[in-house]
Amino acid sequence: MARPNLKSLLRLSQFAVNLNLNKTTQLTNLSKSLITQNRNFSTSKIIRQDTSNNNAPATKINFYVEEYKDKGYMVLKFNKAPVNSLNLEFLTELNIQLDKIEQSKDIKGVILTSHLPNIFSAGLDILEMYQIKQERGTQFWTALQETWIKLYGSNKIFIAAINGHSPAGGCLLAMSCDYRIMTKGPYKIGLNETLLGIKAPFWFRDTMINTIGYRETEKALQLGKLYSPEEALAVNLVDEIVDANVLIQKAEEQMVKWCSIPTVARELTKSSMRRDTVSKLIAQRESDTQSFIEFTQRDSIQKSLKGYLEAMKKPKK
Numbered sequence: 001m002a003r004p005n006l007k008s009l010l011r012l013s014q015f016a017v018n019l020n021l022n023k024t025t026q027l028t029n030l031s032k033s034l035i036t037q038n039r040n041f042s043t044s045k046i047i048r049q050d051t052s053n054n055n056a057p058a059t060k061i062n063f064y065v066e067e068y069k070d071k072g073y074m075v076l077k078f079n080k081a082p083v084n085s086l087n088l089e090f091l092t093e094l095n096i097q098l099d100k101i102e103q104s105k106d107i108k109g110v111i112l113t114s115h116l117p118n119i120f121s122a123g124l125d126i127l128e129m130y131q132i133k134q135e136r137g138t139q140f141w142t143a144l145q146e147t148w149i150k151l152y153g154s155n156k157i158f159i160a161a162i163n164g165h166s167p168a169g170g171c172l173l174a175m176s177c178d179y180r181i182m183t184k185g186p187y188k189i190g191l192n193e194t195l196l197g198i199k200a201p202f203w204f205r206d207t208m209i210n211t212i213g214y215r216e217t218e219k220a221l222q223l224g225k226l227y228s229p230e231e232a233l234a235v236n237l238v239d240e241i242v243d244a245n246v247l248i249q250k251a252e253e254q255m256v257k258w259c260s261i262p263t264v265a266r267e268l269t270k271s272s273m274r275r276d277t278v279s280k281l282i283a284q285r286e287s288d289t290q291s292f293i294e295f296t297q298r299d300s301i302q303k304s305l306k307g308y309l310e311a312m313k314k315p316k317k
């Protein structure tokens with residue numbers, strides 16, 4: 001597709017609310033989630049019903065999991081082609097993974113990365129906001145809140161190995177980790193919501209404040225800034241930038257270091273740093289969801305989404 005998103009976001013954010021898409025995109029319900037796990041390698045499978053062909057449900061592997069129980073950590077790789085966009089099915093499955101991780105006695109930490117080249121995550125799936133029924137929207141937003149609460153509030157060590165673009169919700173996932181290493185290259189990371197004509201939710205904002213500080217967040221959010229790896233390093237949005245071929249190796253080196261810290265002391269310290277931020281969303285989950293539903297159901301937002309989707313679908317030149 002033409003890439004309006006990063007290159008022409010400013011133009012897009014203002015653009016036409018008058019486009020007429022004839023196509024109606026409907027998301028199907030999650031039917032079932034199957035998780036298979038072996039000792040050292042596992043995949044998480046999701047079966048999805050496709051209304052266009054109900055006789056042939058597609059099987060997708062949304063995550064690859066490599067467990068190194070002897071070393072006390074695992075690598076969780078997103079694998080939802082083409083861009084690891086966060087939809088209800090993906091988030092539901094991720095939440096199951098996060099629950100398993102939290103309950104595991106063998107796993108102290110997780111390296112979060114993507115199996116897909118050049119992309120960590122494109123953030124929220126735009127289709128989850130376009131022409132959705134209230135019930136689906138509520139499930140989607142609740143699942144997203146759940147993911148963030150589990151990830152940002154986890155006792156475990158999370159290291160993000162960011163191997164490509166990471167805008168908006170992708171940046172939120174990365175910021176929710178304890179340490180971030182990003183691949184050098186033509187990639188962008190940041191909360192670019194204002195360029196889409198929307199305000200980042202308060203818990204996105206608070207996570208960024210906790211990561212890069214108030215003043216930088218104030219600028220970043222208003223400008224919808226998408227940082228290059230070098231710029232991200234300069235403001236501590238990421239902690240290291242490395243060549244792609246050593247990304248996982250560097251993440252593993254960090255993981256070994258973090259795993260060597262006395263666990264209870266580290267966990268208590270992490271919790272003391274993050275508890276208040278997490279509690280704030282927990283106290284406001286319902287109203288936050290209501291705001292999302294109310295906002296996405298506005299005609300003006302639906303028209304913008306329609307235009308955004310159409311622009312994303314334009315053929316590559």
Ligand SMILES: CCCCC/C=C\C/C=C\CCC/C=C/C(=O)SCCNC(=O)CCNC(=O)[C@H](O)C(C)(C)COP(=O)(O)OP(=O)(O)OC[C@H]1O[C@@H](n2cnc3c(N)ncnc32)[C@H](O)[C@@H]1OP(=O)(O)O
Nearest residue numbers: 001005082085122123124125126165168169196304308312
């Ligand atoms: C516009 C108004 C928005 C209004 C929203 C309304 C309400 C929301 C209320 C609250 C939510 C607030 C918080 C929001 C957080 C978010 O995360 S919003 C999502 C923001 N993310 C983006 O805008 C990213 C868009 N994508 C890109 O910039 C690029 O795709 C890329 C990540 C840089 C990767 O580029 P490239 O490798 O060149 O891949 P393509 O651009 O060709 O894309 C491949 C296919 O993937 C589809 N796609 C890309 N991103 C998304 C996405 N976020 N959701 C769904 N689908 C996506 C793209 O259409 C391509 O599909 P086709 O192959 O053409 O079918």
